[in-house]
Amino acid sequence: MVLDWSLNEGEEELASDMEQEQGVLSALEPPSHIESLKIKGYQGLCLPRWLMEQNGSSYCEGTTLKQTGPCQYLSLTNLTLSHFPNLKHMRGLVKFPSLKDLKLLEMASLEELWTTTRGFEIQEEELSAQYCFPAVSNLSIRDCPKLRTIKPYFPPSLESLCLHETNNLQLLSPGNFSHLLPPPANESSSSSTLHSAAPLFKQLQIHGMKGSSPGWELLQHHTYLETLWIYDCADLTQLPEGIRSLASLQRLQITGCLTLGALPEWLGELCSLRDLEVSWTPMIASLPQSIGHLTSLTNLEIKGWDNLMLDLINHKQDLSLV
DSSP states (O other): OEEEOOOOTTOOOOOOOHHHHHHHHHHOOOOTTOOEEEEESOOOSSOOGGGBOTTOEEEETTEEEEOOSOOOOTTOOEEEEEOOSSOOEEOSBOOOTTOOEEEEESOTTOOEEEOBSSOOOSGGGGGGOOBSOTTOOEEEEESOTTOOEEESOBOTTOOEEEEESOSOOGGGOGGGBOOOBOOOTTSOTTSOBOSSSOOOOOEEEEESOOTTSTTGGGGGGOTTOOEEEEESOTTOOSOOGGGGGOTTOOEEEEESOTTOOOOOGGGGGOTTOOEEEEESOTTOOBOOGGGGGOTTOOEEEEEOOTTOBOOOTTOOSOEEEO
């Protein structure tokens, strides 16, 4: 199901009545059995009532809006919110128990995202936190320049995170990640418990981020990462030093970083690396000597190197040149 406020080609943009738009969207409540929902181009300040917690409240510029009626989407697995220019806060969302894929795209004013159905401030309440997205595994955030923190944390179920043109990488701050685990299957699903350190996400995609953007050093904290993609990052002249700490990294893909001048010698320290692709990086002229130390490497793929010089003596890795 798609709810789209976007203008067609040739249409003139009219002054938006945000209160009216909110009323219209609130009246367009989807059926409870819906599996996929996309809302695009909504100009309102607040989310519609049917996305808010039953008998709870939504935050809208300091106004509390009481909700009526049940709001349950037990079958919803994909949710995309795209081009909401005026929405600043996402608080008090209903619980989406089956949601796997969440996309927040082109939300220029968004400052905070709460991942629990009700916010909490004191430590004791962590154990009774009700996650809005208890099963979400894939989260994409694109062009949300003001979004700095996830409150209280990213969902513990998260497996793959995509950051695209968010202007900085502060979302990778350790403070945005919980140490809570969902309860075992034989325990109540209504709460999270402190069993051990959380098995945090394994895949990270970074798209369109400038090399000069703050936050690259935060990569060093995510030592559990197994897959890292870095795409189209302008003025990135060297690989971030934080990658050096990713001892569990198995796949590294670097594509379209036109100013990347060389691969570092410390690349050979990534002893778990099995798959390495470096594509459309025309300034790189050769592989580092330490490539031979990657004893786990089974696939090496190179594309679009303008001045390629290779010395493959004693290297037994599979090499694909395009």
